Amino acid sequence: MQDDEKLITVREASQLLRVNMVTLKRWERVGKVSVTRDPITNCRYYSFRDLMKIKEELIDDPNPDAND
Secondary structure (H helix, E strand, C coil): CCHHHCEEEHHHHHHHHCCCHHHHHHHHHHCCCCCEECCCCCCEEEEHHHHHHHHHHHHHCCCHHHHC
């Protein structure tokens, strides 16, 4: 699996984007980010590739909650 196909946890995603885990869950509800859930544990996993796109957007707009 290549890095851009990698799935990461909510905690890893929040650290990567430097946002609260609650913010990620809110973005999921409004469709800003897609999530994959483990069918057994129901844990959330985010696509590294999708998160890198969002990270680029955050560089352009460093106040992510202002657009929600």
